[in-house]
Amino acid sequence: MGYLxxxxxxxxxxxxxxxxxxxxxxxxxHGENGQGKTSLLESIYFLSLLRSFRTRxxxxxxxxxxxxxxxxxxxxxxxxxxxxxxxxxxxxxKLQVNGNAVSRSSEFIRQINAISxxxxxxxxxxxxxxxxRQFFDIVLxxxxxxxxxxxxxxxxxxxxxxxxxxxxxxDNSQESLLKTxxxxxxxxxxxxxxxxLSLLKKLEPxxxxxxxxxxxxxxxxxxxxxxxxxxxxxxxxxxTELYIKKCQDSRAKDLSRGxxxxxxxxxxxxxxxxGKSLGAFGSEGQCRLAxxxxxxxxxxxxxxxxxxxxxxxxxxxxxxxxDADRKEAFLRTIMRGDQVFIACTDIPEYCQSLDYxxxxxxxxxxxxxxx
Amino acid sequence: MNDNLYPDSLLKLIKTISRLPxxxxxxxxxxxxxxxxWSDDELKFFGEQLISLKxxxxxxxxxxxxxxxxxxxICLDLNRDTTIICVVENAGQIAVIExxxxxxxxxxxxxxxxxxMNGVGPDKLNLAxxxxxxxxxxxxxxxxxxDFEGEATASFLTQELNGVQINISRIxxxxxxxxxxxxxxxxxxxxxxxxxRTL
Numbered sequence: 185m186g187y188l189x190x191x192x193x194x195x196x197x198x199x200x201x202x203x204x205x206x207x208x209x210x211x212x213x214h215g216e217n218g219q220g221k222t223s224l225l226e227s228i229y230f231l232s233l234l235r236s237f238r239t240r241x242x243x244x245x246x247x248x249x250x251x252x253x254x255x256x257x258x259x260x261x262x263x264x265x266x267x268x269x270x271x272x273x274x275x276x277x278k279l280q281v282n283g284n285a286v287s288r289s290s291e292f293i294r295q296i297n298a299i300s301x302x303x304x305x306x307x308x309x310x311x312x313x314x315x316x317r318q319f320f321d322i323v324l325x326x327x328x329x330x331x332x333x334x335x336x337x338x339x340x341x342x343x344x345x346x347x348x349x350x351x352x353x354x355d356n357s358q359e360s361l362l363k364t365x366x367x368x369x370x371x372x373x374x375x376x377x378x379x380x381l382s383l384l385k386k387l388e389p390x391x392x393x394x395x396x397x398x399x400x401x402x403x404x405x406x407x408x409x410x411x412x413x414x415x416x417x418x419x420x421x422x423x424t425e426l427y428i429k430k431c432q433d434s435r436a437k438d439l440s441r442g443x444x445x446x447x448x449x450x451x452x453x454x455x456x457x458x459g460k461s462l463g464a465f466g467s468e469g470q471c472r473l474a475x476x477x478x479x480x481x482x483x484x485x486x487x488x489x490x491x492x493x494x495x496x497x498x499x500x501x502x503x504x505x506x507d508a509d510r511k512e513a514f515l516r517t518i519m520r521g522d523q524v525f526i527a528c529t530d531i532p533e534y535c536q537s538l539d540y541x542x543x544x545x546x547x548x549x550x551x552x553x554x555x
Numbered sequence: 556m557n558d559n560l561y562p563d564s565l566l567k568l569i570k571t572i573s574r575l576p577x578x579x580x581x582x583x584x585x586x587x588x589x590x591x592x593w594s595d596d597e598l599k600f601f602g603e604q605l606i607s608l609k610x611x612x613x614x615x616x617x618x619x620x621x622x623x624x625x626x627x628x629i630c631l632d633l634n635r636d637t638t639i640i641c642v643v644e645n646a647g648q649i650a651v652i653e654x655x656x657x658x659x660x661x662x663x664x665x666x667x668x669x670x671x672m673n674g675v676g677p678d679k680l681n682l683a684x685x686x687x688x689x690x691x692x693x694x695x696x697x698x699x700x701x702d703f704e705g706e707a708t709a710s711f712l713t714q715e716l717n718g719v720q721i722n723i724s725r726i727x728x729x730x731x732x733x734x735x736x737x738x739x740x741x742x743x744x745x746x747x748x749x750x751x752r753t754l
Binding site: 337 | 669670671672676677703706707710711714715717740741742745
């Protein structure tokens with residue numbers, strides 16, 4: 185079991201400088217609203233995935249009027265020496281592991297496996313398909329080193345094909361060029377579809393179990409991968425065959441609009457509660473619970489399958505609306521993570537019976553509360 | 556750099572030198588100061604080389620390699636096997652393959668690689684004579700880089716040669732010779748395993 189033993193921030197959000205030490209198990213960041221609790225979770229998430237769960241623009245993570253921010257941590261392992269991870273972000277990004285520069289982000293991420301629970305997670309249910317695809321893509325990238333590389337290559341093939349489609353003069357001169365990128369598109373795209381479907385299948389029993397624990401009345405939460413390629417995609421070879429055919433069929437339409445209409449970049453994951461679209465018909469509360477269930481299932485999957493020895497769970501303010509039983513069911517599940525960080529304004533009752541470290545957060549400064 | 560540290564003429568030289576690959580501000584400064592200590596004759600010789608660089612070094616009309624003459628030394632060499640053509644992205648890569656001493660065929664320089672996203676289509680590559688050259692050869696080796704653009708370029712050339720009677724091969728990819736397996740990154744290792752050979 186690995187865990188984060190130290191976290192250092194410099195010019196990150198409202199922290200000009202912060203040094204924190206942690207032990208395995210539960211850590212609680214306690215404080216009023218707007219003091220910087222979420223930013224602490226965000227910095228840990230950033231070390232894990234080199235992205236934020238709050239913003240797409242990394243520059244927003246810098247403190248106001250500073251040139252660069254710096255986040256580093258010490259990651260302890262069970263029977264290995266601790267790793268020192270560091271990210272410096274100025275004009276350019278600099279990644280370091282134990283003082284050695286790492287050039288590719290795919291080599292850096294997956295050292296820390298973090299999963300976040302935030303109020304924005306409700307967008308998984310109510311938001312656009314893009315958010316659901318991204319959720320799957322992030323979990324799959326955490327589980328397999330090749331997924332991210334395939335996804336990056338797929339996006340390059342897709343952009344290239346779209347440029348060729350737009351440049352086409354209708355004289356077939358681009359035929360072999362188009363074919364080249366279609367081959368690549370299908371090669372990487374079919375892997376992405378297949379991996380997403382496999383993950384969905386693995387998540388199914390976990391989703392069923394957590395739905396039972398989290399939803400008050402007996403409800404069935406079902407996820408359906410809605411692919412632009414069609415149905416019955418379980419066999420990878422058959423999927424590739426179908427992809428080739430669909431790609432050809434779609435060619436004329438794609439040429440006329442200058443974009444690619446089929447493929448994993450247009451797929452969606454339908455979320456049904458007792459047979460009805462949850463995003464369209466569900467109540468706010470149901471959507472919130474369902475988003476928690478999805479994240480819990482993903483966390484459970486990481487705990488089961490991850491190749492690294494740590495799964496860190498970052499909980500931001502999602503407990504407020506749950507009743508006592510749900511709260512307890514939720515906390516019981518997340519305590520299965522190797523290390524859990526909770527940001528809250530009131531310490532949950534269930535946690536009182538557990539050992540935890542308490543940090544008081546106030547205006548960008550953090551102090552450990554001695555027992 | 557503090558622009559007041561040096562007189563303008565020296566500053567111009569420093570800024571020009573720092574455009575070279577792998578040269579930072581500090582190194583550019585050192586190189587410029589070192590050049591300043593050269594004798595007039597040495598500097599004149601250096602300057603002449605620069606001025607006539609493009610004029611003297613042409614690209615071979617057959618393969619696109621660097622050349623002093625109309626055709627490069629490799630294309631003029633009667634001992635080279637013209638039935639095997641090795642396709643490379645740029646002329647600089649020929650030297651790398653030549654140093655290996657493992658290839659006695661001829662080359663074809665693409666002068667780039669496909670990247671439609673950046674506006675590089677087949678029309679920007681040296682492909683005019685490619686197909687006709689391949690018609691007279693028995694094997695073409697696609698030695699483009701093993702990254703996305705390189706793979707796309709190799710795959711495009713394969714499409715282009717559809718219908719041409721020729722063996723098309725791709726250079727092997729995987730673990731560098733002399734490297735310790737334990738330091739291989741996962742992508743290279745996967746490639747090496749996938750393209751393993753029976754002994």
